[in-house]
Amino acid sequence: MSDSAPHLRLGTCDYPEHVPEDRWAAYARGQRELGLTFVRVAEFAWSRMEPRPGEYDWAWLDRAVEAYHAQGLRVVLCTPTATPPAWLIRAHPDILPHDAQGRVREFGSRRHYDFASPVFREHSRRITRALAERYGEHPAVAGWQTDNEFGCHGTARSYGGASAAAFPGWLRQKYGTLDALNEAWGNVFWSMEYGDWEEIRPPALTVTEPNPSHVLDYARFSSDLIRDFQAEQVALLRELSPGRFVTHNFMIFESGFDHYAVARGLDFVTWDNYPTGMLEFFAPPGVGEALKTRYARTGHPDLVGFNHDLYRGLLKGHGGWEAETGKTQPHTPGFWVMEQQCGQVNWAPANPLPADGAVGLWTAQAWAHGADVVSYFRWRAATMAQEVMHSGLLRHDETPDRGHAEVAGLDLGSFPLGEVPARVALLHDYESLWLYDQQPHSAALSYWAQTVAYYSALRSLGVDVDVVSADADLGGYAVAVAPAVTLVPPERAARWQAAVEGDGLRLVCGPRTAFRTPGGQTWAQGQFGRLSELVGARLLNYDSLRPGLEQAVGGGYAAQFWAESYRLAGAQATHRYQGGPLDGQPAVIRHGPVTVIGAHSEALIRDVLRDVLEQAGVATSDLPDGLRLSRRAGVTLVQNWTGENVAWGGRTLGPVSFEVRAEG
Amino acid sequence: MSDSAPHLRLGTCDYPEHVPEDRWAAYARGQRELGLTFVRVAEFAWSRMEPRPGEYDWAWLDRAVEAYHAQGLRVVLCTPTATPPAWLIRAHPDILPHDAQGRVREFGSRRHYDFASPVFREHSRRITRALAERYGEHPAVAGWQTDNEFGCHGTARSYGGASAAAFPGWLRQKYGTLDALNEAWGNVFWSMEYGDWEEIRPPALTVTEPNPSHVLDYARFSSDLIRDFQAEQVALLRELSPGRFVTHNFMIFESGFDHYAVARGLDFVTWDNYPTGMLEFFAPPGVGEALKTRYARTGHPDLVGFNHDLYRGLLKGHGGWEAETGKTQPHTPGFWVMEQQCGQVNWAPANPLPADGAVGLWTAQAWAHGADVVSYFRWRAATMAQEVMHSGLLRHDETPDRGHAEVAGLDLGSFPLGEVPARVALLHDYESLWLYDQQPHSAALSYWAQTVAYYSALRSLGVDVDVVSADADLGGYAVAVAPAVTLVPPERAARWQAAVEGDGLRLVCGPRTAFRTPGGQTWAQGQFGRLSELVGARLLNYDSLRPGLEQAVGGGYAAQFWAESYRLAGAQATHRYQGGPLDGQPAVIRHGPVTVIGAHSEALIRDVLRDVLEQAGVATSDLPDGLRLSRRAGVTLVQNWTGENVAWGGRTLGPVSFEVRAEG
Amino acid sequence: MSDSAPHLRLGTCDYPEHVPEDRWAAYARGQRELGLTFVRVAEFAWSRMEPRPGEYDWAWLDRAVEAYHAQGLRVVLCTPTATPPAWLIRAHPDILPHDAQGRVREFGSRRHYDFASPVFREHSRRITRALAERYGEHPAVAGWQTDNEFGCHGTARSYGGASAAAFPGWLRQKYGTLDALNEAWGNVFWSMEYGDWEEIRPPALTVTEPNPSHVLDYARFSSDLIRDFQAEQVALLRELSPGRFVTHNFMIFESGFDHYAVARGLDFVTWDNYPTGMLEFFAPPGVGEALKTRYARTGHPDLVGFNHDLYRGLLKGHGGWEAETGKTQPHTPGFWVMEQQCGQVNWAPANPLPADGAVGLWTAQAWAHGADVVSYFRWRAATMAQEVMHSGLLRHDETPDRGHAEVAGLDLGSFPLGEVPARVALLHDYESLWLYDQQPHSAALSYWAQTVAYYSALRSLGVDVDVVSADADLGGYAVAVAPAVTLVPPERAARWQAAVEGDGLRLVCGPRTAFRTPGGQTWAQGQFGRLSELVGARLLNYDSLRPGLEQAVGGGYAAQFWAESYRLAGAQATHRYQGGPLDGQPAVIRHGPVTVIGAHSEALIRDVLRDVLEQAGVATSDLPDGLRLSRRAGVTLVQNWTGENVAWGGRTLGPVSFEVRAEG
Numbered sequence A, B, C: 001m002s003d004s005a006p007h008l009r010l011g012t013c014d015y016p017e018h019v020p021e022d023r024w025a026a027y028a029r030g031q032r033e034l035g036l037t038f039v040r041v042a043e044f045a046w047s048r049m050e051p052r053p054g055e056y057d058w059a060w061l062d063r064a065v066e067a068y069h070a071q072g073l074r075v076v077l078c079t080p081t082a083t084p085p086a087w088l089i090r091a092h093p094d095i096l097p098h099d100a101q102g103r104v105r106e107f108g109s110r111r112h113y114d115f116a117s118p119v120f121r122e123h124s125r126r127i128t129r130a131l132a133e134r135y136g137e138h139p140a141v142a143g144w145q146t147d148n149e150f151g152c153h154g155t156a157r158s159y160g161g162a163s164a165a166a167f168p169g170w171l172r173q174k175y176g177t178l179d180a181l182n183e184a185w186g187n188v189f190w191s192m193e194y195g196d197w198e199e200i201r202p203p204a205l206t207v208t209e210p211n212p213s214h215v216l217d218y219a220r221f222s223s224d225l226i227r228d229f230q231a232e233q234v235a236l237l238r239e240l241s242p243g244r245f246v247t248h249n250f251m252i253f254e255s256g257f258d259h260y261a262v263a264r265g266l267d268f269v270t271w272d273n274y275p276t277g278m279l280e281f282f283a284p285p286g287v288g289e290a291l292k293t294r295y296a297r298t299g300h301p302d303l304v305g306f307n308h309d310l311y312r313g314l315l316k317g318h319g320g321w322e323a324e325t326g327k328t329q330p331h332t333p334g335f336w337v338m339e340q341q342c343g344q345v346n347w348a349p350a351n352p353l354p355a356d357g358a359v360g361l362w363t364a365q366a367w368a369h370g371a372d373v374v375s376y377f378r379w380r381a382a383t384m385a386q387e388v389m390h391s392g393l394l395r396h397d398e399t400p401d402r403g404h405a406e407v408a409g410l411d412l413g414s415f416p417l418g419e420v421p422a423r424v425a426l427l428h429d430y431e432s433l434w435l436y437d438q439q440p441h442s443a444a445l446s447y448w449a450q451t452v453a454y455y456s457a458l459r460s461l462g463v464d465v466d467v468v469s470a471d472a473d474l475g476g477y478a479v480a481v482a483p484a485v486t487l488v489p490p491e492r493a494a495r496w497q498a499a500v501e502g503d504g505l506r507l508v509c510g511p512r513t514a515f516r517t518p519g520g521q522t523w524a525q526g527q528f529g530r531l532s533e534l535v536g537a538r539l540l541n542y543d544s545l546r547p548g549l550e551q552a553v554g555g556g557y558a559a560q561f562w563a564e565s566y567r568l569a570g571a572q573a574t575h576r577y578q579g580g581p582l583d584g585q586p587a588v589i590r591h592g593p594v595t596v597i598g599a600h601s602e603a604l605i606r607d608v609l610r611d612v613l614e615q616a617g618v619a620t621s622d623l624p625d626g627l628r629l630s631r632r633a634g635v636t637l638v639q640n641w642t643g644e645n646v647a648w649g650g651r652t653l654g655p656v657s658f659e660v661r662a663e664g
């Protein structure tokens, strides 16, 4: 913590229990020599901490922590609850979760627990307490990670067992009476009305699709379970490890729970950034094969950037821990990349090597989007078990791998800490995601696909973006973009209206905005529900276009997958549909500072956004394909994500490279 | 019932229980003002009729029926058995059906019952009796719909529970002895012989494919269950609601039961016509992406037309109810479209808006194919639950949707009732379908695909077609076409032979005709079994062609997916294969009035059919692509299903439009 | 056994129990008249041998065997254990296997048993003993087939029931202590360490992928079960049927067990050869649609040839039964094709007719690859049950089918028995297959795909190949090719090293060679583990390329799907990568007689192999597309697998044809 000015720091994830003890000192020395500050350990080590029920073995971990300490490394410890040991599952098989097909998800990998299991909750608290009592005040320990990647492998929801048993109670708490629940869900629709709380099951294995309101509440219920599960660990860590941070490593595009709620009790947020796997495995529908091949060795800048900006915004407006000072501050904390890809991953259908320069580019991008720490996964490639094909900074044979060289070449001083000066907020909402994806109506679209299309348009215009909760304080922003916030309760509508009318905010909405009620129904008065006056229009028609079927929009645009039109009630049409069932109807409307884009067309979205940004005084640039700008702390990171030279601002950037410039 | 001449009447499906009671009067008034005659209600309302076991609540339905009555609307009531309420399932979870994967299909949507469940049968009779006692003689009640869409969501068969328990008894009834069953199924094949009735399970979860004879009998058994289930309701309605009709709304291309048997006790047949969803979701294999895109906004004329002609023919030769007089007549009844798409659907991968004019075109086509009533689904778009994305005549906000305007513009007087003058019968058989689809041998084909190919060829020649049972009386037809009747028992063979030899019928058969025995085996003497003499040939070879592999036929044709050849024994070859394993062998044969087409080639099928039709004195026309002719009551409906102008008969039809002309 | 010189003999598979007894004599006569020597019977006839528990009925089989005997045919009898009868399953439902989804695999087809079931083992021994006691010394009986196609329909492994119960015991036997097991599997990785043997389940239904070491041992365990199951039958047959052979009919590309271990107790190996179904259904990834269409009517020569060479090599180095003498000889036995396709199959998505000439070509190829007997499946096409669409030598109507004419036209005297003079060994290993396919890392590749690519390159160079165990004696070979032997234990490494250094063998290895340890981990010192010194290099990087992404190699090559590079430690690079992350790194290396090819490029593999072969003094030819050469007993079979004329050696071969020439 003693360099001249605050700047990006690095770390790695290490698993001393995976290698012979005689390697520990050498590894820690290598980590220090590479310039790392942090090392995350003991992530999945429950069976070594507690080999038999109640018999703790701390000796090995004491020595491991000492090895890092001896090299001046700061240790991040993990609660090991992502991997309950075999003896615990055998004693309490009802800990196991159930999948949506009614099958028990068995022991033998990880994340094999139901968040609702009372007995697992008890053991989660017990092991957390034991670990925190042992290491909570150890001088090497900088902080804590809870569990690992909540929701990964589709584990955010269990569709039977403990979760199924707990669901009726949660509903009773929420609704009080079955009449209220039946009304909220519209259960009259197919005689789905309940007469007893115990009749209510998880929304799985129904003959045809379940009620979306049922699905929505099951998602809320499951999200609450994760929030409460983690809160129990956080409370213990606060008590037993004063002055240390507590965080969690969130996963790429994870959709199974409300990240804002789960992040709330943390000091800051971390996430796990695997750009090539993200593109190959997690890309939303609409990202085609050609694009996947083009960016196979770097990942796509906007998919990665979106996740950075999303996780940076989770705790926006809340105070948090500061890496430089090691203290909790009242201002919004930075975030970490807890696991940063530094070679190839092992879990996508194809797992290409990163391009030369990609590890550096990813690190620089993470910094420019607000990361205070980037921690590489993992120190040495595992020689055993599920991840033997995953790379690390060291190869299986302990020689430095390609990523190691790139990390060694980074000039950390060129990455100063400071604010990301975003004047544009992109509004995001997990409940909208759950509803949208339950009824996408057009298989080629999804909540993430629609949301990322708007994000990518903004980034292609050279604009910095905060991804924030749809309920965030919008003060200070020039423009807010709500690409797919389909669920707008009255309070949210009122908040947006106040920001627009009171604060001069410009608001841009995508299709399906304010379509659904908090109960998951549609507004009886139709879209835009409580937002209608602000928008100055009502929904007229919506069209779901099969791939290959387009709907033209005046000005040479073509909507794909989705097109909706409006009946004007104050707003004006800036673009109209041409031909087809929507001929002549408004495709884009403007009502003073509010714009709604009804047609899903990347070119149209970009052009409309450019207009609005310029009117709002936000400067835009038409960036060349694959070039991106990100600003932080008064400087601009210019990034070339392509394999070719690209010119920008009078200079040429080589393939897969970056420059930090004084201005963009 | 007082207009000048009998003509098409309209209706809608309404769900008063889905909206506040203060809307009921306005909705009924709107329905009358739109010119509707019928309104179907209470389809899924069991939980409102009987909120708790044995406690009936009729008050709301009394008032709802009165609201329609006050506007002179005629009400069609439904038995609500498609949606057993939660309390019933909780009391008797063994009502739930099992899927082919061995899983219970749970409460939470609809159709969650096993037709074989004795306890559900009892409750089905009880609620039917209670409802019929209350409304059976209500002056507003015109008739009844049983349940809803038997078989939808793959519910025609349950593979466990009550059905599994009942299957052995059905088999014992049919076969008497296990020896007879083992012989009929050919169980010796893989030592599958049974020594005890209770050893016999549904044909599911077998290590590899089950015995097709086993599958065939399970389909027959399941079909009988549906027939008997409905018959119990029909008997009660007959007793308690004299003078009213009883019908059922069948589903698009539903394959799970014998529709002829299930229709037998009804006054007339109705079906649910969703042209765009049909094309996107139910199209047989072979309908490619290009065709789906071309007809995305109208559906394909021949897929829709086939279903019309199929359902018109279910009760052919049986008397039935007449919409005009409200009385049962000795002649073949017309049919209704009980649910007619009037906007977009919500259940296909893409759900495009209908083209301007499509709702009118669909209505006109339905009439021309024999519909006496077309009833739109639904009055107002639902604001809750599974179908919020499905449109109605009114939008969510109660404004008239696009379809409403088209309905308002229809001139019902231009659609007179009367006969469809078809001189061509297309022979259809559900047992053949079950066998064919269990062993398609060429994944690109199916029973429906092959059958619709012949139907479409006939329609492209401007010919009207009756789709009738393979066992129908063929008197009066000039030509009968059996595209895929693979199962021809001796009696059927004798009936065809009599019609050909006695009545001068011309018969055209597709490949695989008369391949299989009633037991599901092949004839020991080979194809064509008992039909061999009539055909004057035997099967020589059959060829299953992968996509991309074609077999040429002389005259410039190319068989796709299937090619079979014949050894002549009286017949003559009119076309022979060229090259390949079938080189020089007969591809099409003629034996006097009987023609067999062995090659699956759309062009060849069309050319052979044209020849046969002309010889039979049935006039043909080579219609432009997307133009169709349908005749009824002495006039011709000329339809343009394309988005372009099409000329016909000296006049030009605009995109998606129709004309009623004095002649075709 | 009396023709002038030893030559190929023919047989067929017949099922007298499938037809009326009055056909038996005629069928046997027809078989003799066609020139057949062998007939395989009673394959699935358990329910006829033992209609009720303990009640045997041999009368029908006595008469059937007599019918063949009367025509001088030699009978191959089968143990009927692939089809346990219904009464046995009903008495012991725990015989049924479980699939990987946790479902019981039910009665109603075949192979519905768990190899670990003690009660099934008992019944298997009982029926085998009873059958062998009855027919063991019958003069017509030439030998025995055990069961049928072990592993077919994914039955090599059961994931529950008896297998699940037996697995812990097998592990305890292997590892002795849980510490040893936990260490071998690397269970510390995700706290998967076991504290009790009974905690260990089959590797199924885990939340994410199971530990590959767990999967590997489950595969070994399951393979051992099959070995032991068969050994029990073999022991009884040896005891009760002296002087007769015992064999098993293995299946195309079956991967579920170690064929070397299962073959060990047999007199010779047979396999079931269905060339068109193999191409359509069993082709490894990478065989595209165009190739499938091109070879749709013949199958691909190298897929078929690979299986021939694989099965010929199973017992290499072991003595066996000789068809000519009917005696067991000390030299390596020939093999049989027990089921040879002679028309169309019924189990692929498309099932095209074989080309004219294909049945002859397949028979000739089988002979040239070492078959002593080719037995056609089946005599008459079945008229019942699952395989009614499968052809035989006779059609359903008992007329000779197309294949019958081709068999009748064969000149058996032109197919002399004798050695296949292969100087190239292709090394194969089932454990490597299991590990590779559990973690392919590149979805477009698999063990078979990589292995067959090398095999096909060799065949395209006109070279004869022995496919042998990776642990086979390599004496006598000029070149050994190890395409994908990823698991190289120390003993194997030592054996290879000795063959190279001591015997002058040239060794060519594909990527991933010697990557994994016997426990399924990677070598801590990295690839090539114990082989590093021999190879003179270490792995540097490996790259998994998505379809469409290529990695160039100097000389105009392009790697697809996989590219790995090396750090030289004695070896020299003969080819280097160009551009991309591997720019300049070695792609192909040579260390004296050892060559490693790291890039997956068909052209490169072929060119490198040609070089090595020439240096080893093995003559190569650049064969035209679709032309293949196979040598046996001093003559060369020239085969044209295409539909066009192909010239070779100054003569032209017609479409789908062959010639036996004095030299190649």
Ligand SMILES: [Zn+2]
Residues within 6 Å of the ligand: A148, A149, A272, A339
């Ligand atoms: Zn991770």
Ligand SMILES: [Zn+2]
Residues within 6 Å of the ligand: B148, B149, B272, B339
């Ligand atoms: Zn419906």
Ligand SMILES: [Zn+2]
Residues within 6 Å of the ligand: C148, C149, C272, C339
């Ligand atoms: Zn077989």
